Amino acid sequence: MAEPTKNAAREPILEVRDLVKHFPLTQGILFKKQVGAVKAVDGISFELYQGETLGIVGESGCGKSTVAKLLMNLERATSGEVFYKGEDISKLSGRALKAVRRNIQMVFQDPYTSLNPRMTVGDIIGEPYDIHPEVAPKGDRRRKVQELLDVVGLNPEYINRYPHQFSGGQRQRIGIARGLALNPEIIICDEPVSALDVSVQAQVINLMEKLQDEFNLSYLFIAHDLSIVRHISDRVGVMYLGKMAEIGTDEQIYDHPTHPYTQALLSAVPVPDPEARAGRERIILSGDVPSPANPPSGCRFRTRCWKAQDKCAEEVPLLAVPERFASSGSLAAHDSACHFAEEKDVVGAA
Ligand SMILES: Nc1ncnc2c1ncn2[C@@H]1O[C@H](COP(=O)(O)OP(=O)(O)OP(=O)(O)O)[C@@H](O)[C@H]1O
Ligand code: SF4
Numbered sequence: 040m041a042e043p044t045k046n047a048a049r050e051p052i053l054e055v056r057d058l059v060k061h062f063p064l065t066q067g068i069l070f071k072k073q074v075g076a077v078k079a080v081d082g083i084s085f086e087l088y089q090g091e092t093l094g095i096v097g098e099s100g101c102g103k104s105t106v107a108k109l110l111m112n113l114e115r116a117t118s119g120e121v122f123y124k125g126e127d128i129s130k131l132s133g134r135a136l137k138a139v140r141r142n143i144q145m146v147f148q149d150p151y152t153s154l155n156p157r158m159t160v161g162d163i164i165g166e167p168y169d170i171h172p173e174v175a176p177k178g179d180r181r182r183k184v185q186e187l188l189d190v191v192g193l194n195p196e197y198i199n200r201y202p203h204q205f206s207g208g209q210r211q212r213i214g215i216a217r218g219l220a221l222n223p224e225i226i227i228c229d230e231p232v233s234a235l236d237v238s239v240q241a242q243v244i245n246l247m248e249k250l251q252d253e254f255n256l257s258y259l260f261i262a263h264d265l266s267i268v269r270h271i272s273d274r275v276g277v278m279y280l281g282k283m284a285e286i287g288t289d290e291q292i293y294d295h296p297t298h299p300y301t302q303a304l305l306s307a308v309p310v311p312d313p314e315a316r317a318g319r320e321r322i323i324l325s326g327d328v329p330s331p332a333n334p335p336s337g338c339r340f341r342t343r344c345w346k347a348q349d350k351c352a353e354e355v356p357l358l359a360v361p362e363r364f365a366s367s368g369s370l371a372a373h374d375s376a377c378h379f380a381e382e383k384d385v386v387g388a389a
């Protein structure tokens with residue numbers, strides 16, 4: 040199993056075990072009958088270590104946001120467990136859930152629609168205190184909110200302004216301030232910079248890194264952009280059609296990927312160095328992503344994989360260190376869900 044690097048401690052703060060979310064597909068208007076299920080998340084396991092950033096990448100519809108919602112308890116899991124500091128939180132409700140929720144907060148993708156346009160910035164950032172007044176008693180809220188504005192690099196005097204008076208990057212800073220209001224330990228970031236201009240993305244990422252060091256935060260960072268994910272992540276998980284295809288440290292995944300899907304994703308990332316670009320092989324995947332309501336048997340990637348063999352249709356490949364690399368001491372020795380995992384020379388995102 041891949042270990043965390045950089046600023047992370049070795050203690051898992053969150054452990055996800057065989058998490059499943061199937062959305063029922065129904066037919067009929069009056070008498071709804073279940074005719075199938077969208078297997079949005081279909082048996083995913085991973086750890087998030089204290090103080091680390093775990094990046095999650097994968098094509099649209101592979102289940103990234105559903106994982107985020109399950110961790111936040113915004114969706115109920117069909118099965119599986121989510122342990123927060125050793126306690127299974129996936130089945131909690133009421134007061135017990137509220138207490139845990141305080142420690143796990145979320146920053147959303149679109150700072151334009153995720154902030155209520157009719158509320159002042161002070162009310163938006165201070166809203167979590169309505170549910171958790173113990174963190175900031177009424178008389179103390181204004182000061183707390185102004186402190187948070189300062190922490191995210193906004194002028195505390197803007198407290199009475201409305202979201203439309205801010206730029207996209209500033210709005211995402213407001214979203215981050217709200218995420219920090221309850222002093223959480225974990226922040227789930229679902230595409231936090233995807234809606235922002237490229238020039239602003241770096242500023243928001245730098246802010247998030249600074250806050251992580253300052254408050255010892257653990258991030259689950261979901262994104263499309265493989266270069267951004269590499270920049271911010273200690274480890275990276277690659278999802279395909281509701282499953283984890285490969286997971287490891289950023290170096291293992293970007294420089295020594297062994298799963299064909301990861302190799303294909305990386306081969307499509309633009310590389311600035313013309314020499315590296317000239318020497319690389321671009322892997323073009325054939326076909327579309329199959330429907331999660333009817334995923335292929337065996338390996339889900341087999342309908343698009345250039346290496347697929349009979350075994351791939353018959354046996355589900357487990358996410359584990361491939362035997363051939365297990366005692367190699369090489370960076371290829373990390374979890375990969377492929378029967379024929381091997382290294383391939385792809386130039387990863389810098
Ligand atoms: N409430 C729901 N009811 C039915 N199906 C759903 C629901 N929410 C998500 N899905 C389906 O589950 C699958 C995974 O969706 P999800 O939003 O988790 O993907 P994603 O990886 O976040 O995609 P994107 O990169 O586009 O945000 C998709 O096929 C989606 O249509
Ligand atoms: S298990 Fe087979 S189909 Fe799946 S990624 Fe590996 S080689 Fe391709």
Ligand SMILES: [Mg+2]
Nearest residue numbers: 103104105229
């Ligand atoms: Mg999503």
